[in-house]
Amino acid sequence: MISTKKHIQQLASLLLSKGIDDIIISPGSRNGPLTHTFAGSGKFNCRNIVDERSAAYFALGLAQAKQKPVAIVCSSGTASLNYAPAVAEAFYLNMPLIVLTADRPDYWIDQAESQCIRQEGIYQNFTKSAFSLPLGETEKELWFAAREINECLNTAINGTPAPVHINIPLEEPLHDLLDEKLPTVKNITQPDVAAYLVDSELKQIAETVNKAQKILVLAGQQVPNPDLENRLIELVEKTGAVVLKEHISNLNHTTFCSSIDTIMAAIHDGQSEDFAPDLLISLGGQYVSKSLKQFLRKNHPSNHWHLSLSNEHFDTYQSLTKVINMQPSDFIEQLLPKVSSNNRTYFSRWKEKEQQVNQLRDDLIGRTQYCDLTVFDELRKAIPQNSVIHLGNSSPVRYALICDPVKNTRYFSNRGTSGIDGPLSTAVGFASESEKLNTIILGDLSFFYDSNALWNNYLKENLRVIVINNRGGNIFSLIKGPSDSPAFQEHFFTENKFKAEGIAKTFELDYFKAENQQELREVLKDFYSPKQQKPALLEIFTDAELNTKMFRELFKIVKQC
Structure with a gap:
């Protein structure tokens, strides 16, 4: 059963003709015709994620894993605004998200109607193409819409990939269905052309x-x-x-x-x-x-x-x-x-020069106390080769880059905009399609910020979440400026007194923890054991002041070489 809305029928048909069959749906009523058609046609891989912000980042990770476009579908109103962070990240990572936002008819915009905002062009700075489908379904309007959809979808994948946005005004009734196949719609193709220097x-x-x-x-x-x-x-x-x-x-x-x-x-x-x-x-x-x-x-x-x-x-x-x-x-x-x-x-x-600084780094790590620097060195040695590592922003990505990479391993990170708001959701989306072991390493603030990433039915046994809990935003201790401010403790470091154990249990992840070097070495054996057949979370507790001291000591030493 599919929607009676003809624009939705031909949109679905054109998505399929271009090989776009992964759909991430966030529940709502206004996007009902889209949901009915994508789920009811039996042609799409539909996933449901309630939190739109997390859903969009999940789609980003899925697109990275499959190296093909993924569509996201939401209702009208602020639901569409929650996509914005991930759309911006996808734009700067050159990933082709197909953003489909249901909308009210334009005659209700700014008329005190529920779930009505100015949606047209809301991602205009972060998309290669954007347009709104017409409301009417005359032959000319359907022809025009099909041409625009073709051009928009081709733009997403041609040249440098990027997100595109199709806004979809819909009138009631929204949930009328019919038992038919999707219509055949002309697929306008745009082949890649190789460039050469004259x-x-x-x-x-x-x-x-x-x-x-x-x-x-x-x-x-x-x-x-x-x-x-x-x-x-x-x-x-x-x-x-x-x-x-x-x-x-x-x-x-x-x-x-x-x-x-x-x-x-x-x-x-x-x-x-x-x-x-x-x-x-x-x-x-x-x-x-x-x-x-x-x-x-x-x-x-x-x-x-x-x-x-x-x-x-x-x-x-x-x-x-x-x-x-x-x-x-x-x-x-x-x-x-x-x-x-x-x-x-x-x-x-x-x-x-590289050999000199690496030797100095290794010497320091070998003799220093337990801190973030030694933690990342232990992680580097414990994470299995031929796996996937996702790096959270702020401190985690910087510590990871100081240490040698894990051999034969793929690395991903949301460095398009470098925010802390979606790395876990992105990793979960990637892992849901990956056959490899996937490890996400992120800080405590980033983890709590994005903990809704675990609120879905697509967590696989290949997911390993590592939370470095130094009880705040330790990155601000490492960079010049914030650490010298009287406002540092409350407004930069933002002291965190919470632990991740409760969230792990809520979402049924196996929980591990380590508070010193010996505990970390022992727990990593179990965490990465082949016997571990459930998604798991490891919380590693470190001391922020010692982290800062040893980070600065490392750079003090290498400056002398």
Whole structure:
């Protein structure tokens, strides 16, 4: 049984024609025609999540796991506003959410009608395309709507993926049904087209590469891409380029450099010229390291090329000279035959510095007291290889990037907007579709903020939640400024006296805890045991003051090398 609303019928048909069959529904009445059609047609994988904010982040994680668009469906009014944080995150992570919001007819907007707000264009800053379906169902209106839906859905997945929004005004009756199949609607396709450099441009680019003595490649956040990884290895071997990557870049080869923040701290003012590039090539999304950004803004390269399918003019380092509208792997593949071998002095300089700071880090961790730094080192050693790790924002992602990555493991994090509001929901959505073990590491404030992520029926036995409970927002102790304020304790650190055990029990997760190094080592064996066949939560208690002391001690030590 499907809705009698013809616009909804053809919307469902077009979604299917483009392979979009995952639907996350939040319950409501105004979106009844959508719910009836998606669930009643038997063609869609429908999931129900009550909290719209959590539902949208869940869809984001699901889209990451499947690497395809996921649709979210809500009722009218503030329900649609609750999607906004995840839509913004998806926009900056280049993930294609299809946002379907039910609405009242426009003649009721601003007329004191229930659940009525100005919904049209509410995500306009965070979507590639947005429009409202017409209310009428004449032949012309249906033709127009089908064309608009085709264009909107094609936009979501063509080029650089991103969210799109379709607002759907609906008149009563909302729940009339009929026993029919979905109609056949014309599917307008938009195939991907590969881009190549013309010979004259390729020659000029190759000449610049061959003249450069210090080539630095910044690989930002991205999904695993073996082809790109292989091309980057070839580029390093042939030119002596340095590739800087963080765990969320999902590049695993040992020829690349990580430990970025500690390396940056170890570069003295007198060494800046040795490490500053004359050619900078950036690709992918966000970089976590603030110190790297500051270093490159202070030491401008002569040339900065950004590789982007959507022509993004990312001038993050205030030195952008060229935007190249190509897949990074295609660009490097076309470039490699045209470049000559270069000396490896610059490469060796970076790798030697990386080895020095990593040794100092390991020495400190080996002799220090139990704190967040030692906790993340224990987690790194305990989390199984060939799994998936989701990193919460603020302290967790920074501690994780200080430590070596777990080998053969995929890393994800909501670094598009870097908020604390949806990492658990995103991880739950990802894990619901993944066959691998999924670990989410987040802080106590972030966990409590997003605890509704556990309020659904899609928690799988592969989910492991690790809450670092240092009883507040410890990130504000680590950065300059807030910790010196009289308002620090109440309004920055925001002391937390609660524990996660009750929430774990409420949502039927097995609960584990650790309050010292020995307990942590022992409990991690059970937490990651093959015998653990239920989703589980591990709460690790640490002392915020000691965390801050040892974090600052690490950077004090590496600055002396």
